[in-house]
Amino acid sequence: MEERAKRTAWFQQARFGLFVHWGLYAIPARGEWVRSRERIGVEEYERYFREFDPGAFDPRDWARRARAAGMEYAVMTAKHHDGFCLFDSKLTDYKSTNTPCGRDLVREFAEAMRAEGIRVGLYYSLLDWHHPDYPKYADPYHPMRGNPAFEKEKINFDRYLAYLHGQVEELVTGYGQLDILWFDFSYDSLRGEAWKATELIDLVRRHQPDVIIDNRLEASGEGFGSIVSETPAYFAGDFASPEQIIPPEGIRDALGRPVPWELCVTMNNNWGYCAADRDYKPASLLVRKLTECVSKGGNMILNVGPDAEGRFPEESCRVLEGIGRWMEKNARSIRGCGYAELPKPEWGRYTRNGGRLYAHVLEAPIGPLALTGLRKSQVGSVRLLSDGSEVLCGDSWNTGAYGDIPFVSLDSVRGLSRSWTDYDDIVLEIRLKGEE
Numbered sequence: 001m002e003e004r005a006k007r008t009a010w011f012q013q014a015r016f017g018l019f020v021h022w023g024l025y026a027i028p029a030r031g032e033w034v035r036s037r038e039r040i041g042v043e044e045y046e047r048y049f050r051e052f053d054p055g056a057f058d059p060r061d062w063a064r065r066a067r068a069a070g071m072e073y074a075v076m077t078a079k080h081h082d083g084f085c086l087f088d089s090k091l092t093d094y095k096s097t098n099t100p101c102g103r104d105l106v107r108e109f110a111e112a113m114r115a116e117g118i119r120v121g122l123y124y125s126l127l128d129w130h131h132p133d134y135p136k137y138a139d140p141y142h143p144m145r146g147n148p149a150f151e152k153e154k155i156n157f158d159r160y161l162a163y164l165h166g167q168v169e170e171l172v173t174g175y176g177q178l179d180i181l182w183f184d185f186s187y188d189s190l191r192g193e194a195w196k197a198t199e200l201i202d203l204v205r206r207h208q209p210d211v212i213i214d215n216r217l218e219a220s221g222e223g224f225g226s227i228v229s230e231t232p233a234y235f236a237g238d239f240a241s242p243e244q245i246i247p248p249e250g251i252r253d254a255l256g257r258p259v260p261w262e263l264c265v266t267m268n269n270n271w272g273y274c275a276a277d278r279d280y281k282p283a284s285l286l287v288r289k290l291t292e293c294v295s296k297g298g299n300m301i302l303n304v305g306p307d308a309e310g311r312f313p314e315e316s317c318r319v320l321e322g323i324g325r326w327m328e329k330n331a332r333s334i335r336g337c338g339y340a341e342l343p344k345p346e347w348g349r350y351t352r353n354g355g356r357l358y359a360h361v362l363e364a365p366i367g368p369l370a371l372t373g374l375r376k377s378q379v380g381s382v383r384l385l386s387d388g389s390e391v392l393c394g395d396s397w398n399t400g401a402y403g404d405i406p407f408v409s410l411d412s413v414r415g416l417s418r419s420w421t422d423y424d425d426i427v428l429e430i431r432l433k434g435e436e
């Protein structure tokens with residue numbers, strides 16, 4: 001547990017990361033599950049392998065965009081469920097270096113991110129729809145599920161596990177220091193030791209003692225596994241990975257101790273590039289969701305699915321830029337922050353970093369704004385985080401009836417003529433007295 005706290009210290013400061021789902025499925029452009037959903041056979045999918053040639057791939061551009069959005073780490077799919085490897089594995093021919101692209105995309109990604117000061121993580125799919133020894137007929141997800149041609153097929157799952165372990169070894173030995181390993185995912189009887197998880201963790205830790213590992217050697221987006229129990233398994237992971245849902249009250253274990261967690265979330269409704277999916281969440285909403293995660297002691301990793309040319313979709317770029325504009329001025333209320341240990345105020349949320357409390361005011365008040373949860377004697381200076389302006393604090397003619405609740409006047413920084421809509425840039429930095 002102490003080791004976990006040490007390993008995840010940077011992660012819990014960073015709070016905001018980039019997920020990149022990229023692979024052959026960018027060509028059909030119908031999401032990363034296309035092979036399974038449309039039950040596409042290996043040979044038929046092969047055409048994308050023969051074609052893959054992302055001429056506009058420029059990981060330095062990705063890294064700059066992530067940096068500008070205020071992201072501190074980035075995780076890319078080294079292999080997704082379709083089994084295609086974006087790295088030069090010696091254990092398979094099914095890899096980017098054998099396509100017309102001819103490049104080790106993981107290496108270029110890692111180098112570009114590091115050059116921009118962004119920590120590097122790799123996602124590795126436990127499922128593999130290309131490997132001959134992965135279960136097919138009776139598997140709930142495999143593209144060949146229920147296909148009579150595979151009903152009698154004999155596989156040697158141990159051979160697959162040797163492949164999986166071997167590839168993970170390649171990743172943890174060949175690509176410099178990794179900050180995150182993101183395994184995905186466990187289901188039914190394929191959990192924990194079914195992956196030889198103890199051995200796998202030993203292997204990873206031998207080479208990368210500090211890398212942090214998600215909880216999906218045991219779990220998936222559907223549950224947490226033993227990381228939330230009193231006695232987590234050896235392979236319970238360093239953080240929980242709720243998917244497309246923000247835990248209503250953060251995540252704590254059975255003894256009430258906070259568990260590091262990270263919301264993984266798509267910008268539209270797909271992880272892999274989906275040309276027809278234009279349902280993007282606006283930057284202002286994502287900023288609020290990031291704030292919500294942090295206020296509940298969690299991180300957010302936001303996904304981009306680059307297209308077949310290797311470009312971030314235009315909409316994704318616009319969203320990242322929007323988030324970046326907010327982060328440029330308000331990152332201090334996110335990075336290094338966590339639970340405020342105060343009840344959620346009606347007008348927004350609190351995040352906190354030691355003696356500094358951040359009031360994210362999402363809804364304009366009528367008149368004075370009540371800093372609920374605090375006492376008057378606790379409030380030191382109050383500043384508008386985006387430009388450092390003083391925010392007047394103290395009683396006015398109509399606050400006398402509310403006892404010890406401190407009030408601030410947003411009129412002093414936003415004027416009386418503000419439009420009465422929701423705010424998306426108002427964060428107050430409150431210095432708490434006696435807690436510097």
Ligand code: GLC
Nearest residue numbers: 032184185220221243264271
């Ligand atoms: C799910 C999906 C997968 C995605 C992952 C990210 O488990 O299978 O496509 O990579 O979630 O959390």
